[in-house]
Amino acid sequence: MAISFNGLGSGLAVSDIVDALVNAEKAPFTSRLNTKEATLTTDISAAGALKSALEKLQTSMEALGEVDNYQKRSVSGNDDFISLTSNKDAQPGSYNVKVDALAQAHKLSSAAFAADEAIGGGVITIGSGENSFSTVLSPTNTLEDLRDQINNGPFTGSDSNDSVVATIVTSDAGQHLVLTSKETGEDNAITITVQDSDGNNTDGGGLSRLAYDVSDADPANHITNVTEVNAAQNAQITIDGTLTVTSNTNEFTNVIDGVDITAKKIHSDDDDQSNLTVKENNSNIKAGLNSFIESYNELLTLSNNLGKSGESGAGVMAGDSMLRGVMSKLRQQLTNEVGLSDGSALSLSQLGVEADRYGKLTLDSERLDEKIESNVDLVQEFFLGENDDDGFAQSFDELMSFYTDSDGVVQNRIDSKQNQLNSIDDERIDFARKMESLESRLYAQYNSMDLLVAQLNSTSSYVQAQLENMPGVVRQSK
Incomplete structure (x- = not known):
């Protein structure tokens, strides 16, 4: 903005005049925008x-x-003994369900060993379900060493333990190795076979003290050098008093079309059977x-x-x-x-x-x-x-x-209007520059005029002084 010394020559309020002229230009434009x-x-x-x-x-x-979302089925009958879910394949109907047995994990316990007792060298192979693994023990290994190898290895070849958990339980008699299958059901029963360093794999000495295998149909061939704490057991339910169903787990999937049943508690003789009802749900x-x-x-x-x-x-x-x-x-x-x-x-x-x-x-x-x-x-x-x-x-x-x-x-309508709205900001910026230019030009013009008036006033005063000093000029009394 140009510097203005308002009124030095003309006495006019230049700033007020310029502001008024600029505002007169701004008002209609600003109102329109x-x-x-x-x-x-x-x-x-x-x-x-x-x-x-x-x-x-x-x-x-x-x-x-x-x-x-269509033609769903709602199932009722959840109680202390069973829980239920269903899908659209379930057909309307009612059923009685009795829980005869719950699934159980297999658990074995060894005889008592002293904490520092060597259990014997050899190879021990443990199987449960489809998983089987082997680990090698030296003649000086203890029961705790065997526990750690079962849980963490090393195993022979590419074997891995996905099926059994080993723990030590210490009683008054000493340490007992306890093996528990990770999965329930008869299909996951544990077998323990031994290749004992003393050459006898089934007797009561050395590593063979841990042998257990009852998989043979002939009981005479069973090896039970460890004690069965909990038998591997399937869950069993009876539907409508006549249909018996077993499962390795407590879950019975699609036994009834579209209905999954989970057994939670065994029915005693005094308990009422669970009532399962499937209804259409088109809500x-x-x-x-x-x-x-x-x-x-x-x-x-x-x-x-x-x-x-x-x-x-x-x-x-x-x-x-x-x-x-x-x-x-x-x-x-x-x-x-x-x-x-x-x-x-x-x-x-x-x-x-x-x-x-x-x-x-x-x-x-x-x-x-x-x-x-x-x-x-x-x-x-x-x-x-x-x-x-x-x-x-x-x-x-x-x-x-x-x-x-x-x-x-x-x-598209919103985007078009937003683009127009954005262009208004550009218009304001351009117009502001134009107003700055106008303001500078007006100040320059009015300052030039003011300077010219000042010069004219100075010349007028000089001429007046010269005239007053000329001979014969009669001064007017003040």
């Missing part, structure tokens, strides 16, 4: 609110477009439609507020073609019928979705229940289509995506 900015901001906000409402409506229909349809209706009515209210016009005032999107277009497409979509595989057709209104004279939706639950009860497969086909991907839900999602996608109609 402020109005434009407010309009764009309002439009962006309105379009954003519309997009959010459309996205919520689109999301509310997604649950009705998932095949896994997702009503829940989905209620969510859809709620979202649609919220959108309708927003649309009415944005697009209203009349004596009470106009909405920010009154007369807007995009708003009119999306609501018109939606109303048309809601009335569309979907052709079904049996030759019939179905629409939302036939499922109980009704609109009042203002367009607000409600659900006639009785009509919906009747449709579901009469043929739930056709109701499912209406939403999903014959191929689970071409029903009402899919076509509705495609319509919504046209407006709600990142490159959809509404977002």
Whole structure:
């Protein structure tokens, strides 16, 4: 900005004059940009609110477009003895379940050894289930050494221990090696075979004191140099008093189609048997439609507020073609019928979705229940289509995506208005530079004028002084 010494020559308030002229230039421009900015901001906000409402409506229909949500089964009968889960393969029905036995891990315990006693050299091989591993002991190894090798190795070859846990239990008699299978059930029973350094693998001396193998069908061939604490045991349940089922674990998967049973406690003779009941569960349809209706009515209210016009005032999107277009497409979509595989057709209104004279939706639950009860497969086909991907839900999602996608109609509108809004900032910067230039130019002009006036005043004073000093000039009395 140019430096101004206001009034040195002319006495004029140069700064005030320049400020007034510059402000006169600024006022209409600033007013126009402020109005434009407010309009764009309002439009962006309105379009954003519309997009959010459309996205919520689109999301509310997604649950009705998932095949896994249909024709579920609910199972009841969880109690102290069993717990239950089910899937859509379960068929409606009732069953009695009795828990006869729970699965048990195999546990073996050796005889007592002194803490520093050498247990004998050789190779010991332990098996449980499909896992088998071997480890080598020297003649000086103790029971604790064997425990550590069982749990951590080293093992021979590529063997690994995935099936047995070894611990030491110390009694008054001494240390006992306790082996417990990691998995329950008869298939995971533990066997211990020995290659004793003394050449006898089954006697009561050396490493063979730990041998245990009852896998042979002939009891005469059983080797039991360690004590069985807990037998390897399968879980067992009886269904409807006649059907017996066993499992290595306490879980019985798909014994009844689509139903998994977990045994928790054995029924005694005095206990009532557990009652298992499977029922159809189609609640997702009503829940989905209620969510859809709620979202649609919220959108309708927003649309009415944005697009209203009349004596009470106009909405920010009154007369807007995009708003009119999306609501018109939606109303048309809601009335569309979907052709079904049996030759019939179905629409939302036939499922109980009704609109009042203002367009607000409600659900006639009785009509919906009747449709579901009469043929739930056709109701499912209406939403999903014959191929689970071409029903009402899919076509509705495609319509919504046209407006709600990142490159959809509404977002393009928002992006366009945002670009215009961003350009206003550039206009303000350019105009500010222009006003600085104008201000500098005005100050230069007024300062030049002020200097000229000062020079003229100086010349006038000089001439006046010379005239007064000339002979014959009569001075006026002051």
